[in-house]
Amino acid sequence: MFATKITGNAELRPLEPWQAAEFLAHVEKARANIEPYIPWAELIVDEEAARRFLRRYADRQAADEGRIYGIWLSGELVGGVLFRTFEARWGSCEIGVWLAAHAEGQGLVSRSAQQLIDWAIGVRGLNRVEWRCVPTNARSVAVAKRLGMTCEGTLRQAFPYRGDLHDLQVWSLLRAEWEHRPWG
Structure with a gap:
């Protein structure tokens, strides 16, 4: 199993069905x-x-259609990142993230998402990485900005959840932008 250090006491690792x-x-x-x-x-x-949820991502990884990784902080699983969609033949993917409240404010999501972006574009050769979030999720919007993404617009009432229709912002980073990022 691989582990990638994202801070001195945090690492990114695959999240697999045996970890249900x-x-x-x-x-x-x-x-x-x-x-x-x-x-x-x-x-x-x-x-x-x-287990079913993690198995679905294991199957998607085997089909080259998605992946899921956990974020461990001092040995505790505190969040994760995933390729919600991964369309190699179209050159695009969408990253999703989540994090426990007690782990916020340490750059774990930004660093983890950057790892996925670097792999998707730099290794797999994709051209476009998407990030979607409700506009009221200020933390998610801030991460998209930190990653150098551009807000392409808002899909109005496109996200049905808990009986309501929510707006959904679409952010993206293109290969050319990734290649010229100031921190790369």
């Missing part, structure tokens, strides 16, 4: 912070549901 119990414990602890924005958070209610 740890994933469930994390979701239960972080649920209040992530559930307002992430529909799957309310579906992970037992170990079998956690």
